[in-house]
Amino acid sequence: KQEVTQIPAALSVPEGENLVLNCSFTDSAIYNLQWFRQDPGKGLTSLLLIQSSQREQTSGRLNASLDKSSGRSTLYIAASQPGDSATYLCAVRPSNDYKLSFGAGTTVTVRA
């Protein structure tokens, strides 16, 4: 069974600092990986989706990398802002299944 881990569970940074969020997964046979944002008490918003054949995806200040062989993905958020404060979750779709396996998330606080 695919296990997805996100460490740390929480982090706090001053505004303007670059954020680095980590996601690791146990089975490298994946179809794709997604990063989601979740605001308190709200649903999830998809940020980036990386197909297994891709190494990275970029959207504005967000960049996500994927290293299947080592079972890792990293989400970079450049020049963080207080509005980036949220919980960020990664989800993996295995290549032999259609169900997403989610990590527990990293809760980010950007201090003004």
Add this chain to the structure above:
Amino acid sequence: EAEVAQSPRYKITEKSQAVAFWCDPISGHATLYWYRQILGQGPELLVQFQDESVVDDSQLPKDRFSAERLKGVDSTLKIQPAELGDSAMYLCASSKGLAGADTQYFGPGTRLTVL
């Protein structure tokens, strides 16, 4: 921009009562998902529909939970009777195509508290 709608947003109920949640996916999305998210954890898939058919309900506690999507559009998730351990956020999501290949769009969720 089209969104997934869910109601109610919050539900407080007593143990052994029945509760029901409603979800209206984005128009034209064939696949609909119900997830349960316990505080501090990632969402866990309960049931997945492709049009009106159940594709996967392996994680649905069928002794107390039921889900339907009769006309392949909106969906209802029911719990009867509710137990204390059912307190969680219930999220509905939809995608245009079959699971995993397309981005899933999530609704705002229903926060259930069982007393």
